[in-house]
Amino acid sequence: MATPGDLDVRWIHGSPRGKANDDPAFQVHRYDLHTYVLRQSKAVNAEAPFLYLLFGNDRCVLFDTGAGKQGEDQPLRTTVDGIVDAWLAENLREDYELVVAHTHGHSDHVAGDGQFTDRPSTVVVDPDLPGVQAFYGFQSWPKEVVRYDLGGRVLEMIGAPGHQDATLVIHDPWSGFLLTADNVLPGRIYAFDFATYLDSMERTVEFASSREVTHVMGCHIEMTREPGRDYPVGCTYQPDERPLEMTMEQLVALRDAARSVRDRPGSHTFDDFVILNGPARRWLVPLLARALWGKVRPPAG
Numbered sequence: 001m002a003t004p005g006d007l008d009v010r011w012i013h014g015s016p017r018g019k020a021n022d023d024p025a026f027q028v029h030r031y032d033l034h035t036y037v038l039r040q041s042k043a044v045n046a047e048a049p050f051l052y053l054l055f056g057n058d059r060c061v062l063f064d065t066g067a068g069k070q071g072e073d074q075p076l077r078t079t080v081d082g083i084v085d086a087w088l089a090e091n092l093r094e095d096y097e098l099v100v101a102h103t104h105g106h107s108d109h110v111a112g113d114g115q116f117t118d119r120p121s122t123v124v125v126d127p128d129l130p131g132v133q134a135f136y137g138f139q140s141w142p143k144e145v146v147r148y149d150l151g152g153r154v155l156e157m158i159g160a161p162g163h164q165d166a167t168l169v170i171h172d173p174w175s176g177f178l179l180t181a182d183n184v185l186p187g188r189i190y191a192f193d194f195a196t197y198l199d200s201m202e203r204t205v206e207f208a209s210s211r212e213v214t215h216v217m218g219c220h221i222e223m224t225r226e227p228g229r230d231y232p233v234g235c236t237y238q239p240d241e242r243p244l245e246m247t248m249e250q251l252v253a254l255r256d257a258a259r260s261v262r263d264r265p266g267s268h269t270f271d272d273f274v275i276l277n278g279p280a281r282r283w284l285v286p287l288l289a290r291a292l293w294g295k296v297r298p299p300a301g
């Protein structure tokens with residue numbers, strides 16, 4: 001049985017234009033004693049991605065290092081060191097390793113990697129596809145289920161390309177989290193290579209169905225609480241955003257929605273997500289039009 005945790009959290013969500021922003025660069029939320037969820041500030045980067053830090057007996061793994069802002073250091077290393085030191089004060093260990101890994105290789109998820117290269121007892125996993133395959137020992141990417149042991153906490157993962165070629169979907173039996181990168185989230189699903197994405201979604205549902213999933217955890221929030229309404233691209237203030245976590249039902253609904261639009265490149269809005277089928281030229285105009293409309297009629301909150 002997965003260990004229950006706390007998702008009763010108000011995420012930092014930016015501030016209105018012209019107002020000072022006093023959000024921390026990273027909000028740290030302790031989901032349970034050995035599981036942390038971090039959100040990056042919208043004032044640093046409008047993508048405001050989520051990061052996951054999972055502790056096992058022998059090592060902890062940080063999935064993603066956030067987005068960058070030109071000319072500015074984001075204090076991820078300091079933040080992570082603080083969490084690891086506090087955890088080690090509660091859980092004494094001799095040699096404890098930090099593994100810096102990624103849900104996928106897009107720039108808003110790897111920008112802080114360089115901060116960890118000189119950290120002792122630390123491995124930074126190369127985010128490109130050969131690096132990911134070699135580190136986890138994939139023999140038949142992407143279908144194979146690969147295990148990665150943190151020490152008494154064995155993650156299982158599959159390859160799930162389509163949004164980005166080195167994307168992983170990861171199941172953590174301790175928390176019951178299904179980490180779904182940018183493939184499944186309450187926001188815009190950029191399925192650049194749609195056939196590959198749909199195949200990944202079919203396999204993700206199959207993979208998740210035979211495991212205990214408490215929450216489906218993606219890396220961004222872009223939907224408002226109003227069904228079918230997303231915040232405009234680049235939005236820096238999301239007071240009425242919906243929760244990060246999604247359910248297995250929503251995961252299956254996204255798979256079904258993806259099936260239903262498989263032959264229709266373009267932008268498709270559903271209650272809980274927007275699917276962008278194909279390369280940008282197929283949906284850029286409707287996406288920008290919606291963003292413009294969002295400015296004219298700002299979301300409530």
Ligand SMILES: [Zn+2]
Pocket residue numbers: 047049106108109182219220
């Ligand atoms: Zn992203």
